[in-house]
């Protein structure tokens with residue numbers, strides 16, 4: 001039977017970045033990805049925003065990894081010429097209640113160590129974005145955008161340069177702990193095969209709870225069960241109405257229907273947030289709902305041509321109506337699975353946090369070897 005030192009399950013941004021980081025110091029690393037190409041699921045179905053870190057409670061993994069990831073990601077983009085732009089973001093408030101909310105976000109962001117946050121009066125915000133309607137806006141200058149597909153390609157090149165492997169069209173369908181290590185049953189084009197690994201890293205995104213269950217963990221008792229929370233996007237056609245990222249105050253399970261210029265300048269709006277039972281990426285939201293939501297702070301879109309774009313599905317630990325849940329990043333030795341590292345519920349700001357998550361998992365792995 002083939003033997004691996006480390007198997008990473010899932011070739012999205014998280015699995016690839018972790019494998020790339022570990023391959024700097026370790027050999028015998030395999031990434032197993034069920035699709036025919038890496039990065040085709042949540043990693044290519046998102047807003048492509050490099051978040052500053054204002055949205056998450058102090059001390060949470062989401063806060064610390066987003067602030068650290070923001071810094072690391074810009075360095076990485078500059079070093080390897082990955083397309084990106086530090087556009088800056090305006091979170092807009094209309095009315096007293098929303099003003100209080102952006103003041104809370106500013107305070108939380110400062111506690112999280114986000115640099116340069118500034119509260120703007122409505123007319124100052126309008127000087128930056130002439131089409132904007134707001135009473136006040138919070139400027140986060142370190143927010144930006146990135147071409148996520150280039151980041152996927154970057155990590156794949158590092159993995160192969162360092163002698164590790166990404167095996168696509170390879171689905172993990174069984175895991176059992178043996179005396180010799182973790183035996184993984186994999187389904188590939190040529191049929192099923194087994195592989196033994198000393199360390200397993202579960203970065204299976206929307207399936208990460210199922211992988212944890214496959215390894216024998218009680219995902220209900222541990223709070224590892226995922227809920228699918230879908231978000232649709234539309235695109236504004238015509239002259240781009242904004243240059244910055246523009247967000248309303250957060251609402252429901254997402255950050256609110258925001259307006260995001262991409263690297264070509266074209267503006268995507270969304271995502272909304274609604275729970276679904278199945279992975280179905282068809283856009284189902286009525287465009288007029290989006291127009292009304294965005295038109296509140298960007299009235300010019302009320303008369304613009306808006307077309308359906310795409311959707312993504314968040315792997316959420318938080319069910320409908322639940323309060324904040326953090327990422328699960330955990331080595332499961334205390335549950336009888338030494339060398340099994342779970343990454344579950346890596347929703348937003350997972351893209352931003354990618355290099356910081358890789359750093360953290362590498363620390364957990366190296367600590368284990370001591």
Ligand SMILES: Cc1cc2nc3c(=O)[nH]c(=O)nc-3n(C[C@H](O)[C@H](O)[C@H](O)COP(=O)(O)OP(=O)(O)OC[C@H]3O[C@@H](n4cnc5c(N)ncnc54)[C@H](O)[C@@H]3O)c2cc1C
Pocket residue numbers: 009010011012013014015032033034035038039040041042043044045046047048049050051170171172173203204205206207208211230231271311312313314315346347348349350351352353
């Ligand atoms: C609508 C939306 C908007 C978002 N916007 C942002 C944003 O603007 N900024 C930000 O920072 N973050 C954002 N995110 C979050 C970010 O996209 C994710 O956190 C990140 O992409 C997660 O990457 P991943 O590798 O964990 O998951 P994925 O990309 O889903 O990768 C997991 C991989 O595991 C594979 N896999 C699953 N099961 C198996 C198996 N049994 N065997 C082998 N392979 C398997 C899958 O095929 C998949 O390729 C957004 C997410 C959504 C849904």
